[in-house]
Amino acid sequence: MxxxxxxxxxxxxxxxxxxxxxxxxxxxxxxxxxxxxxxxxxxxxxxxxxxxxxxxxxxxxxxxxxxxxxxxxxxxxxxxxxxxxxxxxxxxxxxxxxxxxxxxxxxxxxxxxxxxxxxxxxxxxxxxxxxxxxxxxxxxxxxxxxxxxxxxxxxxxxxxxxxxxRSAFDPAAFQSALLPREEARARLGLPGTEARVFGAVGRLVDSKGFASLLEAFGRAAANHPDWRLVIVGEGPRREALQARIAQPDLVDKVLLTGHLEDVATFYRAFDWVLIPSLDEGLGLILQEAVLAGVPVLASELAVFREQLGDTGWYAPLNDEEGWREAIERAAQAPANSVAAAQYQALAPDEAWSSFSQTARELISGRQ
Missing domain, CATH: 3.40.50.11930 (Rossmann fold)
Incomplete structure (x- = not known):
C-alpha cells in the first residue's frame, strides 16, 4: 500500500x-x-x-x-x-x-x-x-x-x-541552517554589517512585483548611498530587471543574484525582507523571513494579514509611491522589535504543530 x-x-x-x-x-x-x-x-x-x-x-x-x-x-x-x-x-x-x-x-x-x-x-x-x-x-x-x-x-x-x-516550517530545523549575519553578507558579496540591506526573494515574473519595487527603491534610496537591495531568484523577467538596474539611479545599489540553492540560509544578511507580490496563495518567503528574525514589509494582501495580522507592515499593491514611503518608514523603525512582534504573531511552533496534525489527517483520511 x-x-x-x-x-x-x-x-x-x-x-x-x-x-x-x-x-x-x-x-x-x-x-x-x-x-x-x-x-x-x-x-x-x-x-x-x-x-x-x-x-x-x-x-x-x-x-x-x-x-x-x-x-x-x-x-x-x-x-x-x-x-x-x-x-x-x-x-x-x-x-x-x-x-x-x-x-x-x-x-x-x-x-x-x-x-x-x-x-x-x-x-x-x-x-x-x-x-x-x-x-x-x-x-x-x-x-x-x-x-x-x-x-x-x-x-x-x-x-x-x-x-x-496553512504551510509551515519546522522552526528548529529551519533556524539551525541559518548563516550568521556577517557570513551571509560576505557570501553575497555585500558591504559590512552596518550597511542597510533590503532583501527580496522569488521568481522573476510579473506577479512578484519586482519591477515596481525597483522604482520604489530607487526613489527611497536616492539620498542613501549605503542602501542596497538584493533580489534572489531567476525567471523570464531577468533581462528587463537587469536593464533597469543598470540605470544611473540604481547602478551599484541593486544585486540580482540569480537562483541560489541554499537561499533559505541567507536571510540574516537582510535588515528587512520586501515582498511586493501582486498575488499569493500563501507566501513561504514571509514565513522564512520571520523565522529568521528578519522583519517583513509586504503587499497589502489578505493572505499576508492572515499570517501577521496587525504586526505586519504593508504597502499598497503595485503602488510605487506607496512602497517608497513604506521603505523609508521601515528604514527608520526598530527592526528587532518589529521582527519579534511578527514572530509572535506567526507563532511558528504552534503553526508547525497544526500543519503536522492536519497533514497527517489528510493522508490518513481521519478528519
Whole structure:
C-alpha cells in the first residue's frame, strides 16, 4: 500500500509547490512508501529532493487534450490507470487543478483510492473543472488549500468543503541552517554589517512585483548611498530587471543574484525582507523571513494579514509611491522589535504543530 504524489512538473517555477508537498509527506507514517509522478520535466530539474520519481515526459498539449491529443485521451487514461493499479496506491496527492483535471477522470473509477487535491494559489475554475470536482465521490475526495484565505475563496466558488492547510516550517530545523549575519553578507558579496540591506526573494515574473519595487527603491534610496537591495531568484523577467538596474539611479545599489540553492540560509544578511507580490496563495518567503528574525514589509494582501495580522507592515499593491514611503518608514523603525512582534504573531511552533496534525489527517483520511 503506497501514496502517489502527482506533480505537474519539475524545475524552478515549481520549487515552492514541491516544497509544500514534501512538507506534507514528511508528516505521514514513515512505513508508508511514497512515489512521485512528474507529468512533465525531470526529477533532476527539481529544486528539492522528490525521491523516487516516475517521469511521464508529457507535453502540456497532450495533458490538456489539445488538437490531435483529444482523440488520444483514452489511451493516456488507460496508461495512468494501469500505473495506478500496479502501484497498489491507496492515497493519491494531486498538485492543483491542472493535475486534477488530468487524473480525476481515471481515479473516479478506482474506488480503493482516496484523493487529496492541494491548491497552492488562486485558480480559475471553468465550469468543466467545477463539475469534475463536484461529481467526484465526496467520500473519497479531500480538497485542501495552503491558506485560510485561499480555502475560503475556493469553498465559496465550489460549494464544497476545502480544508485550510496553512504551510509551515519546522522552526528548529529551519533556524539551525541559518548563516550568521556577517557570513551571509560576505557570501553575497555585500558591504559590512552596518550597511542597510533590503532583501527580496522569488521568481522573476510579473506577479512578484519586482519591477515596481525597483522604482520604489530607487526613489527611497536616492539620498542613501549605503542602501542596497538584493533580489534572489531567476525567471523570464531577468533581462528587463537587469536593464533597469543598470540605470544611473540604481547602478551599484541593486544585486540580482540569480537562483541560489541554499537561499533559505541567507536571510540574516537582510535588515528587512520586501515582498511586493501582486498575488499569493500563501507566501513561504514571509514565513522564512520571520523565522529568521528578519522583519517583513509586504503587499497589502489578505493572505499576508492572515499570517501577521496587525504586526505586519504593508504597502499598497503595485503602488510605487506607496512602497517608497513604506521603505523609508521601515528604514527608520526598530527592526528587532518589529521582527519579534511578527514572530509572535506567526507563532511558528504552534503553526508547525497544526500543519503536522492536519497533514497527517489528510493522508490518513481521519478528519
Amino acid at each position: 503506497s501514496v502517489i504524489n502527482v506533480m505537474w512538473a519539475g524545475g524552478s517555477p515549481f520549487a515552492s509547490v514541491h516544497k509544500v508537498h514534501n512538507q506534507i509527506l514528511s508528516r505521514m507514517e514513515p512505513a508508508m512508501p511514497v512515489k512521485t509522478w512528474l507529468l512533465q520535466g525531470s526529477a533532476a530539474a527539481c529544486r528539492v529532493d522528490v525521491g523516487a520519481a516516475l517521469e511521464w515526459n508529457m507535453t502540456s498539449a497532450r495533458l490538456k487534450g489539445r488538437h490531435v491529443w483529444r482523440l488520444l485521451k483514452p489511451l493516456m487514461h488507460s496508461r495512468f490507470r494501469r500505473a495506478l493499479l500496479d502501484s497498489d496506491a491507496r492515497v493519491v496527492l494531486l498538485d492543483g487543478v491542472g493535475v486534477a483535471r488530468t487524473l480525476l477522470p481515471v481515479l473516479k473509477d478506482l474506488p480503493q483510492i482516496r484523493v487529496v487535491v492541494i491548491f497552492h494559489g488562486a485558480t480559475r475554475l471553468n465550469p468543466a473543472g467545477r463539475e469534475l470536482l463536484r461529481d467526484f465521490p465526496a467520500s473519497r475526495l479531500t480538497l485542501a488549500a495552503v491558506s485560510q484565505t485561499l480555502a475560503m475563496s475556493l469553498q465559496d466558488e465550489l460549494g464544497i468543503q476545502v480544508t485550510a492547510l
